[in-house]
Amino acid sequence: MKAVHVVQGTAVPLDRSDVDTDQIIPSDWLKRVERTGFEKGLFSEWRDGEDFVLNDEAYAGANILIGGPNFGTGSSREHAVWAIQQYGFDAVISPRFGPIFKNNSTKNGLVPVEVSAEVAETLMKAVQDDPSLEIMIDIKRRSLEAPAIGLEATFPLDDSVQERFLKGLDDIGITLTLDADISTFESSRPAWMPRGA
């Protein structure tokens, strides 16, 4: 994973609640065995509709996605995170995330910015009014700012997740340093626990 310190840019307002991962990347796309090439599948069913916000030229080049509450609920497919990133987004803002989606985001360096419903709504409206509104997300300060509208907010990020973002650390590498602890634990497991099939 690449280190992420700051995400700065403009945002797309996706004003819907319960955007599930089936919408983010429809299941046809899950048949692929590669890890890249998912940008075309992002919201592919909605993108066929002309008035879908991602098709609006005013938001071209945006690198932040603002969604309604319960963003990324449903299926565990990490393809949803890959699709959002490969399309060009570095952060997603929502008042509440589906937990697996949120976790998957942090494993890939996509910043899940969880803010209050008011902040999300203010930002959604501001971006609808002015697509060029600059937004800055700072991992170190756990802050979200849109200076032009005087908006400043913070968002939660576990210490360990923050550190992984800032240093670009690989989870597996970290865990493997605890190999001895894992072996000790394994030696204490009851022998009757299932194995094989």
Added chain:
Amino acid sequence: MGRTLSQKVWDNHLVHSGDGEPDLLYIDLHLVHEVTSPQAFDGLRLTGRTVRRPELTIATEDHNVPTADIDKPIADEVSRAQVETLRKNTDEFGITNYPMGHPDQGIVHVIGPELGLTQPGMTVVCGDSHTSTHGAFGALAFGIGTSEVEHVLATQTLPQPAQETMAITINGELPEGSSAKDVVLAVLGAVGTGGGIGAIAEFRGPVIEALSMEGRMTVCNMSIEFGAKAGLIAPDQTTFDYLAGRRNAPTGADWDAAVAAWSELKTDPDAVFDREVIIDGKDIVPHVTWGTNPGQVIPLDANIPSPSDFSDPTEADAANRALEYMGFEAGTPMKNIAVDTVFIGSCTNSRIEDLRAAAEVAKGRKVANGMRTLVVPGSGRVKAQAESEGLHEIFIEAGFDWREPGCSMCLAMNPDKLSPGERSASTSNRNFEGRQGRGGRTHLVSPAVAAATAIAGHFATPGDLS
């Protein structure tokens, strides 16, 4: 202070904990399927890592597999390549795989329990959100993403931040004609799609205790639909009776030791939950979803709601969109809605008890004219059991299509799909837009309601049939 069931299981799996770090938990069982694993195996190869405990890892082919003509190669090239990739990966890393057509193959969450691999007090993960199903045994079971699949393959552990605890108590008794599916749909109606986020749920109370293991799996299966990390039920005699004699269950003195350990797991009387929900069982009538998320659910004999019924503007807006997508007029009685397709299957409702419930309704009746119906058993073993009981004959005689096991029309990665605008009554767990095929309209129901709907041609309970 006492501990809850999930806290005990959590504590029993602590490999490492440190301030400001997530806990590192040991994983007892890692289930794998073809869709969410290829990139994880690739990751191992790229980093020169290996699978730490291949014998604690079990794979099966379920999402892409066709449910007809399985003696022929999979026609869809991309699906076939994905299934072949799983075979290649499991061969290379020494993992048992149950391929299409194998008697033990099936939906990953159906085969784990039936092979006795899922046991109380275990940690179970899978790159699949409905891993919560296994919580029915008092296991801490949750879905993970592909990066985490790779992590578990490499280390047999997973770092996990602490979670809140949530008690969902269902008191009293269910009315005649209601099932486990109605219980969980009613819970969704009560707490909404975000009600469990950040928590591990425990289902308890007399209604839950009275459920069979199949019913408990149905309930736990849909915990993820209200956002809970996992959903557990305390193991009891029903659990032990289900497990006794299964292929991977302990035997002899080990069995006694296991039952003694499992009996310790239940929530202590003085444990305190962070959140509590209490529902009266007598209010749980048969339910159906009307919208495009599983929280948009009503009793079957209610009318389709109007956006103005919701005080929360976000919910009102979501209702508006859902009505449009579903092609609905607010205020229409649900039972007046005609259905094109009935799907009985998925990891929510494709176990033997589900098929028995549907067959009981189908027996001696005929499906409505023009209705497409699919009955897809959850596994090869469920199929064999159903056939030994003659259930397939009841279905076939009534005009249902009897299929081979797999995920099928639950998510339409195989040829079983809805066409745009088609409406289904489905025993699966997700009514998202396009979930069962692009433009398809899904309504979640219990197996008995699905079967009655197939016969009536519109939403109906068995009691509505003459």
